[in-house]
Amino acid sequence: MDQDTHVPTIKDVAKKANVSAATVSRVLHNLSGFSDRTKRKVLQVAEELGYRPNAIARGLVNKRTQTIGVLFPNVSGGFSTDILHGMEEAAHENGFSIIVCNTARDGERTMKYLQVLREKQVDGIIFASQVIKDDYVTELAAMRVPVVLVNTLASKDSIPYVKVDDQQAAYQATTYLIQNGHREIAMIAGTLGDRLTGLPRLKGYRQALEDHGIPFSESRVAYGDFQLEGGRSAMEKLLSEAPPFTALFAASDEMAIGAMGVAFEGGIKIPRDLSIIGYDDLIVSRMIYPPLTTIHQPLALMGRSALEMLIALIGGKQEVSNRIVQHRLVERGTVRPLARD
Amino acid sequence: MDQDTHVPTIKDVAKKANVSAATVSRVLHNLSGFSDRTKRKVLQVAEELGYRPNAIARGLVNKRTQTIGVLFPNVSGGFSTDILHGMEEAAHENGFSIIVCNTARDGERTMKYLQVLREKQVDGIIFASQVIKDDYVTELAAMRVPVVLVNTLASKDSIPYVKVDDQQAAYQATTYLIQNGHREIAMIAGTLGDRLTGLPRLKGYRQALEDHGIPFSESRVAYGDFQLEGGRSAMEKLLSEAPPFTALFAASDEMAIGAMGVAFEGGIKIPRDLSIIGYDDLIVSRMIYPPLTTIHQPLALMGRSALEMLIALIGGKQEVSNRIVQHRLVERGTVRPLARD
DNA sequence: TTGAAAGCGCTAACAC
DNA sequence: GTGTTAGCGCTTTCAA
Numbered sequence: 001m002d003q004d005t006h007v008p009t010i011k012d013v014a015k016k017a018n019v020s021a022a023t024v025s026r027v028l029h030n031l032s033g034f035s036d037r038t039k040r041k042v043l044q045v046a047e048e049l050g051y052r053p054n055a056i057a058r059g060l061v062n063k064r065t066q067t068i069g070v071l072f073p074n075v076s077g078g079f080s081t082d083i084l085h086g087m088e089e090a091a092h093e094n095g096f097s098i099i100v101c102n103t104a105r106d107g108e109r110t111m112k113y114l115q116v117l118r119e120k121q122v123d124g125i126i127f128a129s130q131v132i133k134d135d136y137v138t139e140l141a142a143m144r145v146p147v148v149l150v151n152t153l154a155s156k157d158s159i160p161y162v163k164v165d166d167q168q169a170a171y172q173a174t175t176y177l178i179q180n181g182h183r184e185i186a187m188i189a190g191t192l193g194d195r196l197t198g199l200p201r202l203k204g205y206r207q208a209l210e211d212h213g214i215p216f217s218e219s220r221v222a223y224g225d226f227q228l229e230g231g232r233s234a235m236e237k238l239l240s241e242a243p244p245f246t247a248l249f250a251a252s253d254e255m256a257i258g259a260m261g262v263a264f265e266g267g268i269k270i271p272r273d274l275s276i277i278g279y280d281d282l283i284v285s286r287m288i289y290p291p292l293t294t295i296h297q298p299l300a301l302m303g304r305s306a307l308e309m310l311i312a313l314i315g316g317k318q319e320v321s322n323r324i325v326q327h328r329l330v331e332r333g334t335v336r337p338l339a340r341d
Numbered sequence: 342m343d344q345d346t347h348v349p350t351i352k353d354v355a356k357k358a359n360v361s362a363a364t365v366s367r368v369l370h371n372l373s374g375f376s377d378r379t380k381r382k383v384l385q386v387a388e389e390l391g392y393r394p395n396a397i398a399r400g401l402v403n404k405r406t407q408t409i410g411v412l413f414p415n416v417s418g419g420f421s422t423d424i425l426h427g428m429e430e431a432a433h434e435n436g437f438s439i440i441v442c443n444t445a446r447d448g449e450r451t452m453k454y455l456q457v458l459r460e461k462q463v464d465g466i467i468f469a470s471q472v473i474k475d476d477y478v479t480e481l482a483a484m485r486v487p488v489v490l491v492n493t494l495a496s497k498d499s500i501p502y503v504k505v506d507d508q509q510a511a512y513q514a515t516t517y518l519i520q521n522g523h524r525e526i527a528m529i530a531g532t533l534g535d536r537l538t539g540l541p542r543l544k545g546y547r548q549a550l551e552d553h554g555i556p557f558s559e560s561r562v563a564y565g566d567f568q569l570e571g572g573r574s575a576m577e578k579l580l581s582e583a584p585p586f587t588a589l590f591a592a593s594d595e596m597a598i599g600a601m602g603v604a605f606e607g608g609i610k611i612p613r614d615l616s617i618i619g620y621d622d623l624i625v626s627r628m629i630y631p632p633l634t635t636i637h638q639p640l641a642l643m644g645r646s647a648l649e650m651l652i653a654l655i656g657g658k659q660e661v662s663n664r665i666v667q668h669r670l671v672e673r674g675t676v677r678p679l680a681r682d
Numbered sequence: 683t684t685g686a687a688a689g690c691g692c693t694a695a696c697a698c
Numbered sequence: 699g700t701g702t703t704a705g706c707g708c709t710t711t712c713a714a
Binding site for chain 1: 699700701702703705706707708
């Protein structure tokens with residue numbers, strides 16, 4: 001019905017305003033070199049015609065798309081979501097758009113996405129909390145666009161990142177439990193193979209135990225995948241197989257929440273019978289009951305930071321420094337001091 | 342250092358393979374009209390050079406970007422997240438990319454996004470759970486791209502949508518409470534002004550009460566914004582101002598969870614002292630304790646559906662029919678039958 | 683079976 | 699101040 005009416009281009013504006021396309025372009029970009037009169041005329045005609053520049057055409061000539069690709073291991077889950085939120089905000093402020101990709105922790109899928117992003121000529125890429133395989137690095141290099149990592153590291157530290165100091169944070173979480181009188185402390189760690197965020201947290205836990213003269217016992221550690229379900233099964237395992245424990249450190253809030261559910265179902269009261277500390281501080285963590293004591297990561301801020309680093313890189317900055325953001329322990333309702341014997 | 346090496350274009354491939362760019366294009370698209378020998382040659386050279394087609398250039402020619410824009414009122418929050426997940430999945434399967442936009446329920450911001458999406462020549466747009474203002478409709482019309490709605494409606498039903506029957510679902514939720522012996526039932530409704538998902542749920546609640554001979558009392562209704570914080574304040578208001586109630590229907594799981602937190606803090610045990618039923622069935626809802634009894638909406642499926650409808654429309658389909666997806670009540674741990682007097 | 687040429691909508695020299 | 703020209707990388711007639 002109105003399919004016939006044609007979408008106005010810069011030429012249409014030029015013609016109707018009796019100027020050249022170049023002049024229209026100048027006016028629209030507020031460059032120098034046109035009289036006030038032409039400016040008004042052009043603007044008015046553009047308005048009349050309902051003209052909107054075509055970013056695709058523009059992108060073709062200046063090789064910039066103002067678009068960046070972001071890869072997450074799982075878009076659902078409060079974790080990715082909070083980070084995405086910060087990124088989206090920063091992107092919008094800086095005139096960029098974000099293409100989201102859900103890699104589902106799958107290598108092939110990730111490669112596929114990387115190719116799509118390459119073809120779409122994104123100006124830069126962000127990887128969030130994902131193990132960076134060598135394949136990716138190769139593809140990334142071929143793309144010749146800047147890359148920033150959130151909450152993860154590349155093998156040789158070769159890609160700029162923003163993250164917290166996982167090991168130290170885990171150390172602090174564990175120490176907090178110890179200071180509250182706990183000595184029998186279990187842990188639900190992240191994916192076993194994950195040396196980047198999984199391992200450091202485990203190390204921090206272990207180190208804290210050792211520094212306080214508490215023997216580390218492998219049997220008190222169960223492995224999850226950072227997600228709710230993983231937390232649940234890990235907790236079930238601990239409850240049935242591990243030596244008794246009075247406190248638990250979960251390497252993610254989702255796992256902590258999953259574990260809490262299992263505990264409650266088993267009639268274990270938190271924090272009366274068991275103290276739990278999480279890791280992340282998702283929005284939901286303060287909303288559940290009892291509200292979760294946890295290590296706060298400024299997720300939205302991390303997303304924002306990463307995006308800003310990336311934009312700086314895109315803008316020609318040669319190097320940006322990695323950013324270790326501050327975590328902090330937030331005391332809420334899931335840890336109780338143990339009376340000393 | 343390697344900034345000089347130039348990114349290979351179709352011409353480079355053509356030259357090196359001793360054919361024309363046209364032929365390369367044909368081979369790459371598997372069109373007819375080339376010998377097997379050229380095909381092999383072209384493919385091999387393309388591989389050698391590490392050639393990747395430029396989707397921007399292609400988009401300029403065929404006016405298709407294989408990209409769609411999705412607008413959410415808030416990207417964080419389990420709700421949008423679950424929908425996005427379904428969309429992302431379907432998009433990926435169909436060779437589309439998704440640009441996410443967080444409108445923050447702000448009209449101006451939404452318009453701004455719409456303009457960006459227009460300039461970026463997205464092939465279609467999805468609005469998720471947002472009131473559709475007339476401004477948007479105008480802009481959308483000017484964009485000449487198909488639009489699909491998830492969990493919302495446009496004023497004159499003029500835009501295809503996928504959603505559940507809110508009123509009926511709310512009716513069912515409320516009836517369930519009544520069937521469990523509750524007669525003093527409060528509600529935390531959605532945004533007051535929102536006639537699209539807010540109002541129908543309120544109506545369903547009200548209708549259920551009336552159909553069972555229970556007088557509706559405005560004082561037992563508080564309004565939230567579908568989010569956690571809104572649920573908290575609404576609950577505080579109900580607790581302090583409303584006549585006593587034994588059951589609560591919250592128009593979103595987030596609000597239900599927020600309300601549960603407030604209840605617990607006030608020493609109110611759920612479901613012993615108060616029964617709660619939510620609406621959405623977020624992933625987290627089954628993980629908290631007690632697990633939330635709620636109205637299940639197939640969020641990921643709805644996202645997927647919407648995306649598939651949109652792709653059909655983009656593909657030239659003239660019309661798609663609206664889709665009312667099935668909700669269902671899932672009984673978990675937050676509602677208890679009230680002993681009859 | 684293949685190539686030449688035009689053009690998608692825009693920008694960026696380079697003229698005048 | 700402003701227009702002309704060329705060209706970004708690709709697809710698509712139209713000829714050959």
